[in-house]
Amino acid sequence: MASISSRDPAQGRLLLLIAVLFLSYLCVAIPLPAVPVYVTGQLGLDNAWAGLGTGMTFLTAILSRGPAGGLSDRRGAKAAVARGLLLYAAGGLVSLGAGLLQHRPVAAFLTLLAGRVLLGLGESFAGVGVVAWGIGIAGPQRTGKVLSLVGAAIYGALAVGGPIGLALLDRAGFAGAMAVSAALPCLGLVAIWPMAGVAPHPHAVRPSFLSVMGRIWPHGLIVCLQGIGFAAIGAFFALYFLNRMWDHAGLGLTAFGGGFVLMRVVFGHLPDRIGGLLVATGSLAVEAAGQVLVWSAHDPILALAGAFMTGLGCSMIFPSMGREVVHLVPPHLRGTALGGFTAFQDLAYGLTGPLVGFLADRAGYGSVFLVGGAAAGLGVALSLYLRRARVAGTA
Template sequence: MTSSYERQPGLARLLLLTAILFVGYLCVAIPLPSVPVYVTATLGLDNAWAGLAVGVAFFATILTRGRAGAFTDHHGAKAAVWRGLSLYAAGSLIALVAGAWSSQPWLAYGVLLLGRLVLGLGESLVGVGVISWGVGMVGPAQSGKVLALVGAAIYGALAIGGPIGLLVLDHAGFTGAMLLSAVLPCLGLIAIWRMHGIAPHPQADRPPLSAVIRRIWMHGMVVCLQGIGFAAIGAFFALYFMHRQWMHAGLGLTAFGTGFVLVRLCLGHLPDRIGGLPIAIGSLVVEAIGQAMIWSAHDPLLALAGAFLTGLGCSMVFPAMGREVVHLVQPHLRGTALGAYSAFQDLAYGLTGPVAGLLADRAGYDSVFLIGSAAALAGLCMAIYLRFRALAAAEASTRPLV
C-alpha cells in the first residue's frame, strides 16, 4: 500500500501543475468577453460574427482533441503541455496583430479568426496533457480529484480573466489585452521546464478512435449539453448586460467562476467517493435552474445569481463523467479517451457561439439562456438513463447463476 509520505509528492506536483494551468489558461479567459465586444463595438460586425470569433477556437479544439490524445499517449503529457502552451502564446500574438488593423474590419476579423484557431489547437494539447499528467502523478483511483482540480484552475482563471479582459480592453485596447494573453503562457513554459513528466506508451496496441468514441459517447454528450450554459455566459452575458444598460457586465464570468470553484474545492472528492453519475444528475438540475434565472431576470442581481447557480451546477459534471470515462478504458488509451471525451465539451462551446448569436439577433439575448436551461435538462435525462443502466448492469453481475 502506498504510504501518505509517498503520495504527498505526487499531490504536491499536481497542485503545482494546477497552478501552472491556472496562469496559462488566463490567455483563454481574457479574450472570452473582450473578443465579442471588440468584434461588435470596434469592428462593427453583428452578434453572429462575434459568436463565431469566440466559437472557432473551440471548433479547432474539437477537430484536434483525438490527435492531441494520441500525441499525449505516444510522446508523453509534458511534451503535449509544452507544445500547447507555445500555441497559446502564438495564437494570442496573431490576435494582437488583428487589434492593430481595426481600421480594416474584415481583414482584422480574418486575422483574429486565425489567432483563435491557433489558440484552439493549443487548448487541445494543454487540456488533455494536463489531465493525463495529473492522473499519472496520483493514479487513476484519484482521477476525480485530478479532474476537479483541473476544472478549478480553468474556471478560476475564467472568474478573474473576464473582468481582467474588459479592464485591459478599456485602458489598453484590444492589442493590450492580447499582449497580456501572449505573456501568460510563457510563464507556464518556464514553470514546467524542470518538472518530471510521465512515461508514454508508444508501443501499445490501440483500437481505432471510433471504437473509443463508441464506448464513451453518451458520457460525452452529457458534458456537451452541460457546456452550453457556460458557453452562453462566456459569449453573451456581457453583451446581455450592456444591451439592458446594466452595470458590471464583466461580473457574469466572475459569478459563474466563483460558484464553480467553490463546489470544486469543497466537493471535488465526491465523484471518487460515491461515483460520477449521482453527482452529475444533481448538478444538471442546479444548472438548469441557474440558466432559467438569467433568462427570466428583471434586474442585474438576479441575473448574476443565475450565473452563480450555473457555476455551481456546471462545476462537477465534467469530473464526474470523466471519472467514469477513465475507468472505462485501459491506461494506454487514457489520453485518447480523455481527448475524445473533452471534444464533446468543446462541441458545446463551438456551436453555442454562432448559433446563439443568430438566436440573439432574432429573439434577444435572454433567449440564449433559455436554450441553456433546456440543454441542461436534456443532459439530465441522459445522465439518469446512464445511472439506471449502470445499476442494472451491477445487479446483473451479482445475480446468482441458476
C-alpha cells in the same frame, strides 16, 4: 476515499502543474468576453460573427483533441503540454495583430479567426496533456480529484480573466489585452521545463479513435449539454448586461467562476465517493435552474445569482463524467479517451456561440440562456437513463 495527502511527495508536482494551467488558461479567459465586444463594438459586425469569433477556438479544439491525446499517449503528457503552451502564445500574438487592424474590419476579423484557431490547438494539447500528466502523478484511483483540480484552475482563470479582459480592452485596447494573454503561457513554459514527466506508452496496441469514442460518447454528450450554459454566459452575458444598460457587465464570468470553484473545493471528492452519474444528475438540475434565472431576471443581482448557480451546477459534471470515462478504457488509452471526451465540451463551446448568436439577433439576448436551461434539462434526462441502464445491467 482516496485523497491526495499533504505528505504525498507527488502533491507538490501536481499543485505546480495546476498552477501552470491556471496561469496559462488566462490567455483563453482574457479574450472570452473581449472578443464579442470588440467584434460588435469596434468592428461593427453582428452577434453571429461575434459568436463565431468566440467559438472558433473551441471548434478547432474539437478537431485536434484526437491528435493531442495520441501525442500524450505516445510521447508523454509533458510534450503535449509544452506544445500547447507554445500554440497558446502564438494564438495570442496573432490575435494582437487583429487588434492593430481595427480600421479594416474584414482583415481584422480574419486575422482574429486565425489567432483563435491557434488558441484552440493550444487548448487541445495543453488541456489533454495536463489531465493525463495529473492522473499519471496522482494515480487513476484519484481521477475525480485530479479533474476537480484541473477544472478549478480553468474556471478560476475564467472567473478572474473575464474582468481583466474587459478592463484591458477598456484601457489598452484589444491589442493590449492580447499582448498580455500571449505572455502568460511563456511563464508556464518556464515553470514546467524542470518538471519530470510521466512515462508514455509508445508501443501499446491502439484501437481507432472512433472505436474509443464509441465507448464514451454518452458521457461526452452529457458534458456537451452542460457546456451550452457556460458558453452562453461566456459569449453573451456581458452583451446581455450592456444591452440592458446594467452595471458590472464583466462580473458574469466572475460569478460563474466563484460558484464553480466553490463547488469544486467543497465537493470535489463526491464523484470518487458516490459515483459520477449521481453527481451529474443533481448538478445538471442546478445548472438548468441557474440558466432560467438569468433568462427571467429583471435586475442585475438576479442575473448574477443565476450565473453563480450555473457555475455551481456546471462544476462537478466534467470530473464526474471524466471519472467514468477513465474507468472504461485501459491505461495506455487514457489520453486518447480524454481527448475524445473533452471534444464534446469543445463542441458545446464551439457551436453555442454562432448558433445562439443568430438566435440573439432575432429573439434577444435572454433567449440564449433559455436554450442553456433546456440543454441542461436534457442532460438530466440522459444521466438518469444511464444510471437506470447501469442498475439494470448489474441486476
